[in-house]
Amino acid sequence: METISTAFYERYLLVIAGFAGLLYGVDVGIISVALPFIGKTIPLSMAQTSIVVYAVLGGSMVSSLGAGILADWLRRKSVMLSSGALFLVSVFLIASSSHFLSLFLGRLLQGISGDVIGVVVPLFLAETLNASTRGRRSAVFQLMLTFGILMAAWIGWHYTQQATFAIAAAGGNATAITAAEDHAWRKMFLSVAYPRAIFFIGCFFLSETPRWLLNQKRQWDALQSLRRSLADQEAHRQLEEIQTALAASSQRSFDRDSLFQRRYVSGLQHSDRAAWRVYAFHLHLPN
Numbered sequence: 001m002e003t004i005s006t007a008f009y010e011r012y013l014l015v016i017a018g019f020a021g022l023l024y025g026v027d028v029g030i031i032s033v034a035l036p037f038i039g040k041t042i043p044l045s046m047a048q049t050s051i052v053v054y055a056v057l058g059g060s061m062v063s064s065l066g067a068g069i070l071a072d073w074l075r076r077k078s079v080m081l082s083s084g085a086l087f088l089v090s091v092f093l094i095a096s097s098s099h100f101l102s103l104f105l106g107r108l109l110q111g112i113s114g115d116v117i118g119v120v121v122p123l124f125l126a127e128t129l130n131a132s133t134r135g136r137r138s139a140v141f142q143l144m145l146t147f148g149i150l151m152a153a154w155i156g157w158h159y160t161q162q163a164t165f166a167i168a169a170a171g172g173n174a175t176a177i178t179a180a181e182d183h184a185w186r187k188m189f190l191s192v193a194y195p196r197a198i199f200f201i202g203c204f205f206l207s208e209t210p211r212w213l214l215n216q217k218r219q220w221d222a223l224q225s226l227r228r229s230l231a232d233q234e235a236h237r238q239l240e241e242i243q244t245a246l247a248a249s250s251q252r253s254f255d256r257d258s259l260f261q262r263r264y265v266s267g268l269q270h271s272d273r274a275a276w277r278v279y280a281f282h283l284h285l286p287n
Helices: 002-041 046-074 076-095 100-128 134-170 174-190 193-203 210-215 219-227 232-251 262-283
Strands: none
Touching: 002 046, 002 100, 002 134, 002 174, 002 193, 046 076, 046 100, 046 210, 076 100, 076 174, 076 193, 100 134, 100 210, 134 174, 210 219, 210 232, 219 232
């Protein structure tokens, strides 16, 4: 019975991680198929269109700077729940947009939540899965991210076909044509609301990672977390390994690990001088 329950929890964790990758992939790919319809129903300048397209990347850039810090401070699970909530908010904000600002904010939230997910979910998997299977099972996130990009193309094709049929049936009626185009791009974004909701709700039933719990001196909770995916004996062994790794990590000072150590800086300076000599030789300059 213990083997069944631990196997189920591990599969459940992989399913939730798969949904996270899927949603991230859809967020990246959906704008390319939705944009032609958005431009026909919301007046956007060329500059505004570019901003809407790249808002996801801008949000990703911003969130990537603090995702790891947030995961350490607020817990991995809490950050995943927050990102899941932002996922949902971004969908409804975009789908209800009637002007540039709300569309931009929705896309920005997509980028922020997506990149936080892209950082925290692989971290969650790495700290939870058994070491013997961690590598190949963590790949489910990247696999589903790629599938999400393909799914975005399929969603776009599906609603584009619907819009094409509706436009043909409109018989030149401008109001009906605009309604069909407006319906198409909004449905493209709303279509992923259900998997977003599944991911958000599913995160509630995950246990916090044992490494984070041990960092908070919660040894008993860390053991219970390990027991959800490992047999009892293996859970105790993994607990000892994590404790050893954390103890070794705490002994390393910043000066030892800093990139500004003398050996690194002096090596960099030496490399710069060598590079300048090569450059000067080719330009026939005195070095």
